[in-house]
Amino acid sequence: MFGRRAQAGDAVTATGDGTPAAPVTIKVSKAGKDIEGAVLLAPVSLTVRSGRCVVLRGANGSGKTTLLKVLAGALEPSTGTATLDDGPLDERDAATRARVAALVGSPTAYRDLTLIDHLVLIDSTWGGAIDTADERADAMLATLEIDHLSERFPHELSSGQQQLFHLAMVLFRPSQVLLLDEPEQRLDTHKRELLTEILRARKASGTALVVACHDPVMTSALADKVLDITGA
Amino acid sequence: MSATTTPASAPTTDRERLAQAREVIHGGEADRSAGNAVYAAYVAVIASLVYGVPASRAFFIFVDPAWLSRHLTGVQGVLVIGAVVLALVLLAFRVGSIRGPVVPDLPYLDHVATSALDRAVVLRRWWRLSFLACLLGGLLTGAVVGTGMVVAKVASPLALLPSTLGGILLGLAVAGAWLWGQVRSWPTGMRGPSTVLRERRSLRALHHVGLRTQSARAVTVGGAVLAGDLRAARLDVAAPNTRLRHTRLRAHGPVGVVAARDALGLRRSPGAVVAGLVLTVGGSWALAHSTTPGVPSIVAFVGILAAYLGYGAWSEGVRLQGDNAGTPALIGLPFRDEARAHLLVPSALYAVVALLTGAVTTITSPSAGTTAIWWPLAVTGLVAAAHLMAAFRGLPPVSLFSGGSAVISVVFWYSRPLLLAVVGVVAATAALGRSGVGHGLVVLVLFTAGTAIFGMRRVRRLDEAHRA
Numbered sequence: 236m237f238g239r240r241a242q243a244g245d246a247v248t249a250t251g252d253g254t255p256a257a258p259v260t261i262k263v264s265k266a267g268k269d270i271e272g273a274v275l276l277a278p279v280s281l282t283v284r285s286g287r288c289v290v291l292r293g294a295n296g297s298g299k300t301t302l303l304k305v306l307a308g309a310l311e312p313s314t315g316t317a318t319l320d321d322g323p324l325d326e327r328d329a330a331t332r333a334r335v336a337a338l339v340g341s342p343t344a345y346r347d348l349t350l351i352d353h354l355v356l357i358d359s360t361w362g363g364a365i366d367t368a369d370e371r372a373d374a375m376l377a378t379l380e381i382d383h384l385s386e387r388f389p390h391e392l393s394s395g396q397q398q399l400f401h402l403a404m405v406l407f408r409p410s411q412v413l414l415l416d417e418p419e420q421r422l423d424t425h426k427r428e429l430l431t432e433i434l435r436a437r438k439a440s441g442t443a444l445v446v447a448c449h450d451p452v453m454t455s456a457l458a459d460k461v462l463d464i465t466g467a
Numbered sequence: 468m469s470a471t472t473t474p475a476s477a478p479t480t481d482r483e484r485l486a487q488a489r490e491v492i493h494g495g496e497a498d499r500s501a502g503n504a505v506y507a508a509y510v511a512v513i514a515s516l517v518y519g520v521p522a523s524r525a526f527f528i529f530v531d532p533a534w535l536s537r538h539l540t541g542v543q544g545v546l547v548i549g550a551v552v553l554a555l556v557l558l559a560f561r562v563g564s565i566r567g568p569v570v571p572d573l574p575y576l577d578h579v580a581t582s583a584l585d586r587a588v589v590l591r592r593w594w595r596l597s598f599l600a601c602l603l604g605g606l607l608t609g610a611v612v613g614t615g616m617v618v619a620k621v622a623s624p625l626a627l628l629p630s631t632l633g634g635i636l637l638g639l640a641v642a643g644a645w646l647w648g649q650v651r652s653w654p655t656g657m658r659g660p661s662t663v664l665r666e667r668r669s670l671r672a673l674h675h676v677g678l679r680t681q682s683a684r685a686v687t688v689g690g691a692v693l694a695g696d697l698r699a700a701r702l703d704v705a706a707p708n709t710r711l712r713h714t715r716l717r718a719h720g721p722v723g724v725v726a727a728r729d730a731l732g733l734r735r736s737p738g739a740v741v742a743g744l745v746l747t748v749g750g751s752w753a754l755a756h757s758t759t760p761g762v763p764s765i766v767a768f769v770g771i772l773a774a775y776l777g778y779g780a781w782s783e784g785v786r787l788q789g790d791n792a793g794t795p796a797l798i799g800l801p802f803r804d805e806a807r808a809h810l811l812v813p814s815a816l817y818a819v820v821a822l823l824t825g826a827v828t829t830i831t832s833p834s835a836g837t838t839a840i841w842w843p844l845a846v847t848g849l850v851a852a853a854h855l856m857a858a859f860r861g862l863p864p865v866s867l868f869s870g871g872s873a874v875i876s877v878v879f880w881y882s883r884p885l886l887l888a889v890v891g892v893v894a895a896t897a898a899l900g901r902s903g904v905g906h907g908l909v910v911l912v913l914f915t916a917g918t919a920i921f922g923m924r925r926v927r928r929l930d931e932a933h934r935a
Contacts, residue, residue, distance in 0.1 A: 307795050327931065329801060337795035345787050347708045347732040352716035359724030361799035368718030386712040404797050414795075 563648020609634020
């Protein structure tokens with residue numbers, strides 16, 4: 236079960252089963268967000284297609300996370316529009332959920348499940364093949380080099396390991412669009428390099444990526460375009 | 468330190484050193500904690516007289532005295548009272564491992580409890596305050612119950628003496644179990660039965676890290692309760708899981724895997740399984756008996772209360788989903804379908820236990836009719852729907868910090884699911900007894916449907932709440 240350590244990209248193809256992602260375009264047009272007069276995001280436009288990566292840069296509080304939430308369909312823009320293949324971008328819509336995966340903030344985990352259990356649960360709910368679920372979940376953890384933690388519970392992880400676990404859950408579910416909010420947080424240099432390779436592999440397989448990132452090395456390795464978000 | 472080198476005013480004993488430290492902490496002002504404790508006791512006595520005695524009197528008038536006398540005297544009475552006392556002592560022991568009677572504030576723990584002063588001296592004040600509170604609570608409970616019986620003319624005035632004495636002994640037992648639970652919460656050191664109600668041994672056995680954890684938790688939980696965020700309080704109190712780590716969740720279909728997740732979660736929490744079993748059996752037993760003509764409604768009330776808590780012990784999965792609401796989707800099921808899938812395991816367990824308990828009650832109790840077999844089972848839907856509501860209740864509409872009737876509003880908001888279940892089952896049982904099975908079922912179905920609709924609405928609202 237813990238045989239060969241998987242190489243970066245082995246288990247992180249867009250659909251989880253090795254097939255490339257279908258073409259997709261995610262777009263915001265002059266999208267801004269304010270709540271009761273407080274501007275969280277100044278109007279911004281952005282289009283990301285399959286196999287492309289846009290890195291969001293900006294000072295703390297400039298609105299990067301808000302933009303990612305808009306792109307995830309979790310937040311409606313106050314001004315402008317957000318679309319997925321010219322259709323609605325709303326996480327209440329099953330089609331949006333099926334295509335867009337996001338790591339924005341810390342996803343809460345089940346405290347009574349181990350890491351491997353979480354991946355098997357996620358895989359099964361997305362209709363993954365039952366007979367190979369264990370192997371694919373093991374491979375995902377191996378890709379992030381946390382397979383030795385597979386039988387730990389979430390509260391038994393360090394903060395860096397928690398971040399890798401969160402990334403594993405988001406990368407493991409099928410998606411055509413991947414939104415990551417500062418995925419390099421709390422990772423050491425080697426793990427940042429590993430993550431960069433994984434994301435490059437996802438991009439090559441056709442996933443559209445939007446990543447908020449403060450790491451210049453990761454940014455130059457991943458970005459087809461860098462969007463500087465300026466505060467309101 | 469020799470007498471020749473010690474200034475005349477320097478403290479020489481631990482008690483004197485502690486007094487000096489406390490003086491520094493209070494900035495030279497008088498320590499008001501004793502006065503505050505006396506005031507709290509005064510308020511408790513007044514509240515017992517004003518609210519406790521009338522409530523106790525109303526209870527004994529509401530419950531048929533002849534029925535009560537039949538069931539609370541002799542061997543059955545000893546068993547019932549013994550079970551209640553045992554449950555309270557076990558509860559106090561469990562609470563002690565989460566929030567014991569000795570919980571000073573963090574600065575005191577870090578700067579005074581870590582000194583070379585005898586820990587029995589340093590921590591004695593907190594223990595004695597908690598101990599006296601337990602004794603006073605027991606005394607007042609016994610006196611209120613006894614007075615209620617006397618005023619309701621259920622017992623003679625002489626009953627006041629044993630009930631008060633019994634209350635004090637119960638308070639003593641609870642205090643001992645509470646402290647022992649705190650001592651036992653640290654895995655090493657002197658923690659055997661020889662520490663029970665032995666002040667010095669127990670206080671010296673308390674570990675600084677354990678005390679610190681409990682103190683920090685008390686602050687977090689206190690803040691969560693004041694803010695009305697009882698979900699945060701629940702998560703803070705929950706013990707971390709480490710059992711059966713080598714047992715893997717097996718892949719299933721989308722709904723099946725959610726049920727399998729809950730089943731595995733229960734296998735990893737045997738305490739919750741046992742607690743749920745005991746409460747569901749007790750609740751179902753009472754619900755089965757409540758269908759017997761002449762049995763007072765209080766039996767149905769106690770039955771649904773226990774059954775609700777029993778189901779709750781098995782439904783951690785749906786509560787955890789409620790906790791996760793608002794985060795980007797990781798699970799492939801629609802939110803509402805996942806919520807419904809989380810009800811499968813607790814509902815199946817509950818249904819099996821309720822049916823078996825109903826059947827056993829009917830066989831062993833000559834007065835129970837055939838309705839007793841299925842009545843506990845019939846309330847499964849209402850209990851499940853109430854737990855759906857509870858898991859997705861979200862944050863309260865007001866905070867306890869708000870003015871006006873904030874406390875009452877938050878308590879009512881939190882209790883709504885339980886209130887619906889209690890009112891529904893008590894009303895349905897009353898209709899069953901007075902107008903027949905058909906009427907009882909109609910009332911039960913109406914409450915179940917209403918609660919389920921309300922519950923699903925809460926699921927949708929919480930799922931969409933973050934899209935503001």
